[in-house]
Amino acid sequence: MAITSPTNGSQATQTFTLAGTVSDNNALANVRWERNGIAMGALSISSSNTFRVNNLQLEPGETRIRVIARDVVGNESTAEVTAAYSVPRALVVGAVPAQQDGSRFVVPISLVSTGGVSGATFTISFDTNYLADAQFEWTSSLDLGFKSVNPETPARFRVSFALPAITLDAGSNRIATLSFRARSVPASLDTAIGVNLIGVYDENGDSFSNGNVVSSTSLRITKRKIVADNNANDRLDVGDASVMLRMVSRIDPVRSWDTALNDLNKNQDFDSGDVIRVLRAVVGLDPQPTVTNGIGLSRTLAVKAAAAGNIELVADKSTGAAGEKITVEVRLRNQSLPISGASFKLQYPAEALRLENSSSHQVGAIVPNGSLAVWNVAPSQNNYAIQSGLISLGITSATPFPINNGVLARFTFTVQSAAAAKYAWPFTLTIAVGRKYSRDGSAICASEPFNFQISAWLLWLLSAVKYSVLLKLEKLPGLDESVPGRRSATSAIEAPS
Numbered sequence: 001m002a003i004t005s006p007t008n009g010s011q012a013t014q015t016f017t018l019a020g021t022v023s024d025n026n027a028l029a030n031v032r033w034e035r036n037g038i039a040m041g042a043l044s045i046s047s048s049n050t051f052r053v054n055n056l057q058l059e060p061g062e063t064r065i066r067v068i069a070r071d072v073v074g075n076e077s078t079a080e081v082t083a084a085y086s087v088p089r090a091l092v093v094g095a096v097p098a099q100q101d102g103s104r105f106v107v108p109i110s111l112v113s114t115g116g117v118s119g120a121t122f123t124i125s126f127d128t129n130y131l132a133d134a135q136f137e138w139t140s141s142l143d144l145g146f147k148s149v150n151p152e153t154p155a156r157f158r159v160s161f162a163l164p165a166i167t168l169d170a171g172s173n174r175i176a177t178l179s180f181r182a183r184s185v186p187a188s189l190d191t192a193i194g195v196n197l198i199g200v201y202d203e204n205g206d207s208f209s210n211g212n213v214v215s216s217t218s219l220r221i222t223k224r225k226i227v228a229d230n231n232a233n234d235r236l237d238v239g240d241a242s243v244m245l246r247m248v249s250r251i252d253p254v255r256s257w258d259t260a261l262n263d264l265n266k267n268q269d270f271d272s273g274d275v276i277r278v279l280r281a282v283v284g285l286d287p288q289p290t291v292t293n294g295i296g297l298s299r300t301l302a303v304k305a306a307a308a309g310n311i312e313l314v315a316d317k318s319t320g321a322a323g324e325k326i327t328v329e330v331r332l333r334n335q336s337l338p339i340s341g342a343s344f345k346l347q348y349p350a351e352a353l354r355l356e357n358s359s360s361h362q363v364g365a366i367v368p369n370g371s372l373a374v375w376n377v378a379p380s381q382n383n384y385a386i387q388s389g390l391i392s393l394g395i396t397s398a399t400p401f402p403i404n405n406g407v408l409a410r411f412t413f414t415v416q417s418a419a420a421a422k423y424a425w426p427f428t429l430t431i432a433v434g435r436k437y438s439r440d441g442s443a444i445c446a447s448e449p450f451n452f453q454i455s456a457w458l459l460w461l462l463s464a465v466k467y468s469v470l471l472k473l474e475k476l477p478g479l480d481e482s483v484p485g486r487r488s489a490t491s492a493i494e495a496p497s
Contacts, residue, residue, distance in 0.1 A: 060090030088211030098220035102232035115170035249394035341396035350389035353413035364407030
């Protein structure tokens with residue numbers, strides 16, 4: 001076997017063709033190649049025992065190219081060349097192997113130069129449809145310098161470093177790594193990492209105006225083998241459930257293809273029932289799905305019919321002055337079938353009522369210890385200072401709740417002085433996005449998902465020192481009471497006199 005292009009040593013251009021010959025007394029099993037130790041994939045061998053790949057790019061500095069051939073008996077042969085492409089200065093985002101969605105990419109960032117570099121500023125951009133949880137980390141080569149990483153947008157970092165009147169060594173210097181979690185993909189694809197080199201500076205602070213180049217890369221994300229395997233280990237575990245609950249509660253956005261890739265209960269939706277199926281496999285109540293040539297699927301269970309039941313919003317008192325607390329509970333009653341999960345959205349008037357911190361919202365007594373719950377206080381999950389009046393909860397358990405009826409969730413609101421500005425404030429609980437679920441992850445309803453909306457109004461009597469509160473729960477127009485599980489709720493608080 002021989003590599004005929006590129007050759008060892010300095011190259012005149014960055015673009016190159018990988019070419020060579022390979023033959024064996026036995027039939028060839030496969031021929032593959034690597035660049036700087038990174039597997040790049042298989043090579044096609046022609047009838048004349050040659051291989052050729054056009055329009056490849058050398059990285060600034062040295063690029064080590066290795067070709068490995070294996071025959072059907074198991075014998076291996078290798079050939080290797082080291083090609084050098086020299087530029088005065090280059091910012092290089094290195095190539096990395098393909099990863100299955102749910103894995104993490106760790107991308108090296110290097111500065112290659114002939115010497116004299118003391119600082120640089122650049123931006124790195126990426127597609128958040130496919131890459132999430134971006135983390136930028138400096139290496140020890142810049143320990144003596146000043147460094148800054150500014151996430152200008154969720155999809156772009158602006159990065160700078162400056163050394164104190166000293167320079168980086170000539171050659172290739174690994175200055176940082178950038179890592180991502182690969183999000184789910186509808187099919188295996190490449191997603192580009194964009195790099196813009198804004199400036200490179202010497203030890204006097206003067207810029208290098210010429211001879212600055214960038215070398216970027218694309219990341220190859222392969223499609224998962226198992227439905228709902230969100231962390232790329234080809235099995236279902238609690239990590240998958242955590243990622244799924246973040247999407248069910250809309251902390252993480254849901255793309256059009258996420259439903260099919262997570263729909264374990266086969267109801268053409270992405271919901272808490274799918275998370276329950278994951279946890280049942282984790283604890284051994286259901287078997288782990290197996291990997292096939294296509295997507296691995298777990299069994300489909302029939303949707304159960306629902307027992308009639310009610311949902312209530314109940315406040316702990318009917319009056320409250322500015323600064324006082326009002327506790328509102330979401331309660332289930334008259335539920336006869338087992339419950340293993342629920343998700344809902346609660347809309348409240350943030351001008352009149354506010355959640356102070358994470359202790360202001362808690363799961364209720366019917367939720368067993370060890371359940372998985374994810375809260376989202378819109379618009380920024382844990383930033384209570386900018387709460388907009390919408391809170392979502394996704395919650396699930398691997399086994400049925402010990403009791404079906406009682407408090408599902410509790411909210412403690414602080415009355416605001418602005419409550420006196422209006423006579424009535426809307427207050428709505430919607431259980432529609434994620435529903436209640438039975439022990440096998442199926443929605444406990446008939447042909448249509450459990451879908452309930454309860455409207456409440458907080459009435460503030462402006463002439464009083466304290467504000468009187470009325471929770472008026474009404475059946476919304478268009479709700480069909482013939483569908484099991486849909487009932488108009490009745491108030492637990494009488495109207496103020």
